[in-house]
Amino acid sequence: MKKIAEPTVRRLSLYLRFLEDFEKAGRSTISSGELARSGGTTSAQVRKDLSFFGSFGKRGIGYSTHDLTAHIREILGLDRVWHVVIVGAGRIGSAMAGYYGLRERGFHVVAIFDADPRRVGQALDDLTIADVRHLEADVRRLHAHIAVLAVPSDQAQGVAARLAKAGVRAILDFSTAPLTLPEHVTVRRMNVPLELEALSHALAAR
Amino acid sequence: MKKIAEPTVRRLSLYLRFLEDFEKAGRSTISSGELARSGGTTSAQVRKDLSFFGSFGKRGIGYSTHDLTAHIREILGLDRVWHVVIVGAGRIGSAMAGYYGLRERGFHVVAIFDADPRRVGQALDDLTIADVRHLEADVRRLHAHIAVLAVPSDQAQGVAARLAKAGVRAILDFSTAPLTLPEHVTVRRMNVPLELEALSHALAAR
Structure with missing residues (x-):
């Protein structure tokens, strides 16, 4: 196709x-x-x-x-199951873990990672927050296809590069930093500040 | 301009x-x-x-x-302060209320609303979750310019129409329903399922 x-x-x-x-x-x-x-x-x-x-x-x-x-x-590739990992268990990452209706479309969240030792090991819905140090091994073990990147912008490039190296070829990125990744990795961005600035421009330009 | x-x-x-x-x-x-x-x-x-x-x-x-x-x-209209209201105090709405760096760009979240009586009155950061029944009055009183719409998709059109009537002219919409609003209201969408489907298409199409 x-x-x-x-x-x-x-x-x-x-x-x-x-x-x-x-x-x-x-x-x-x-x-x-x-x-x-x-x-x-x-x-x-x-x-x-x-x-x-x-x-x-x-x-x-x-x-x-x-x-x-x-x-x-x-x-749209919705005739199969995609394994999704979330990196970053802050508010955005947690919201994505519980996002209504993803599972019925075939997007199964199989792991969520964080770097903060106070978060690692905590339960989140039916997942346990995993240590981002084990990202590569877990991504491979869980056959993750898609990653949701919900880390602070200054860590986004580093984590994205690790995900790509571990075999992830699709990233939904909530950070605001530009990412440099191999050609075969598809990135879609959810950039809140940029969208708000488009709105403030529209309001200011009237 | x-x-x-x-x-x-x-x-x-x-x-x-x-x-x-x-x-x-x-x-x-x-x-x-x-x-x-x-x-x-x-x-x-x-x-x-x-x-x-x-x-x-x-x-x-x-x-x-x-x-x-x-x-x-x-x-970009970033030389002034914009009052932002959030409708929906679920995970996405709460994440938006605490979104890092918005305030320093001039986006001040002045209120968050919910319809669930168990949430109304609860503290969220330095806000108290308000009852969505008072949306119009509060939007006018707080001079809200921008609304973040984080309600279930089947309620999005109703709430968006109320926001528009109360004077809001810019909406950041996290719902997935199509919205019909007056011309002068600018809508920017953050559609998680659509972005994931773009990724799954890219993966499936290889």
């Missing part, structure tokens, strides 16, 4: 949510127009997005909700 | 961080090349980004670190 452009992936995630709602409501087919309205886009865009992976729709009938759901789940 | 395109705003936020580091290190001038290297972009892009708001650089000398820092801070 080939990699799809980022904005398309984002729309597929949104379509999936609407499809799941439609499926729950007992709807067996859905039109590109309905998907477009839900996603705030156009029918043409929906058809273009979905045409990437073959043709599903039937003219005048629409898409099979069930088939389209299954196909998008496959494209 | 006119509103600047989103990718430019994002780069300005990044430049600002490097400029602050340069300033701390006692550097009085900085070249577009240095800023470009820090931001993973080109000198031409830096000069273009900065030319939006007049000319600062001197050929062969570069930009005054101090002047450029002050100017970017002004453009």
Whole structure:
């Protein structure tokens, strides 16, 4: 399967949510127009997005909700289980450990790490906070695919490099430092200060 | 001041961080090349980004670190104090209340709200969790500019509409539901499941 452009992936995630709602409501087919309205886009865009992976729709009938759901789940890699480790058991890391609905999408948090000896060994939900000194060994043992990086920004590069070396190829990064990592590691960022600055710019620019 | 395109705003936020580091290190001038290297972009892009708001650089000398820092801070609306309210005192909301470094950038969290009677009245850092029933009155009284929305997705639209009605024009939204709000309300989203799905797609597509 080939990699799809980022904005398309984002729309597929949104379509999936609407499809799941439609499926729950007992709807067996859905039109590109309905998907477009839900996603705030156009029918043409929906058809273009979905045409990437073959043709599903039937003219005048629409898409099979069930088939389209299954196909998008496959494209998004949601047809399997991903092992997720969290590094940093502060407030953000703890929030991620208990994030509602991740497990049912196949994202299983298998470990959480911290450097603070007062935190290591403490229980967090059904996990025990592990010592970040054992990061590499634990990542390999647990076959972690994805890491959530929730450490102070001045430690982010060091931890990210260790994760990459241990075989992690996908990082969700809450730090604000720039990361330099091998090409094959995909990083998505959740940068709170940057988003707030985009908001303060919008307010200031009126 | 006119509103600047989103990718430019994002780069300005990044430049600002490097400029602050340069300033701390006692550097009085900085070249577009240095800023470009820090931001993973080109000198031409830096000069273009900065030319939006007049000319600062001197050929062969570069930009005054101090002047450029002050100017970017002004453009990003960081030359003043913004009152931030958080709605939802669960893990994400609590993490936001204690987010390190926001206050020094001028983002003052002035209130946190929840609907759960077991949470209302509890202390959280130096705040007391307020009842979301009083949201509109408190938002007006506290002159809140920005809201962080950290409520369950099925409540997000309702709370966001109340915030907008009470005068909030900027929302940082952690929910995953689509929001329909008046044009003048700027929304920035922190969508954890969507980012994880972008990562799982990248892993699955290899």
